[in-house]
Amino acid sequence: MHHILIQKSKANILIIKMIHIILLISLLITTTSNASVQDFCVADIKASDTPAGYPCKAATTVTSDDFAYSGLIEAGNTTNIINAAVTPAFVAQFPALNGLGLSAARLDLGPAGVIPLHTHPGASELLIVKQGHITAGFVSSANTVYIKTLKKGEIMVFPQGLLHFQATAGKRDAVAFAIFSSASPGLQILDFALFASNFSTPLITKTTFLDPVLVKKLKSVLGGSG
Structure with a gap:
């Protein structure tokens, strides 16, 4: 008799656990079905940007354009x-990107053109060469330099936050498109941060261990002060 009671007790506990699981699944299904699914959030760029992005433009005013x-x-x-x-x-230029985690840019480089060492604090970058040849590279946090000369159709990736550059390879104009993993990747050009600012000489x-005469010369060229 004692053995039978133990078996019934275990069976009851199992039934109770199964009921709890069924109730939990039902709750999850109900919550998911009632949740508001938002396909997009076209930015209202007249409002202020925030760390979470821009507020959404009213859905009734959104068009295909x-x-x-x-x-x-x-x-x-x-x-x-x-x-x-x-x-x-x-x-800021293409409000439909708001909240989607990507953006783009066009790079035009004349002969001897260069996009100086810079970083994108908020995104990784994928560069796609459309025309000409471009020598590009980045510096890892271990101070290893990775450089590659790219031709039309080739791509190169630059990890988020690392210093990188692009420069024309050859005497022809070059064109490339960059895709970023954020709607607001940010941009800081090293030369401009140093020599186009009020960072004191x-x-x-x-x-930086640079000669002060050189620093002042670069400031005069790029418009810095201090």
């Missing part, structure tokens, strides 16, 4: 000190 962007068709102006131009298609000299 919001999901297409023609800003990368035209070549950028390469008549400048770096003989190059970067035309972004980030969320004595501190730059102390922290």
Whole structure:
């Protein structure tokens, strides 16, 4: 008799556990079915950007035009000190990217053109060469340099946050498109951070070991002060 009671007790416990599991599954199904699924969030760029992105534009005002962007068709102006131009298609230019985790840019490089050492703090980058030849590379956190000369149709990846560059290889113009893993990848160009800012010459000299005369010359070229 005692043995039979133990078996019945175990059976009851098993039934109770099964009921709990069934109730939990039912709750999950109900919660999922009632959840609001949002396909997209076209940015209201008139509002302020936040770490979570822009607020959504009213769905009733969204049209097909919001999901297409023609800003990368035209070549950028390469008549400048770096003989190059970067035309972004980030969320600020293409609001439909808001919350989708990707963006793009067009790179135009004239002969001797260069996109100086820079970083994207918020994204990795995939570079696709459309025209000409481009020498590109990045520096790892272990200070190992990876450089490759790319031709039309070839691609190269630059991991998030690492210093990297692109430069024309040869005497022809080059064009490339960059795809980023964020709608707002961010951009900081090392030369501009040092020599186009108010970072003082004595501190730059102390922290980079550069000659102060050279620092002042570079500041005069790029418009920095201090």
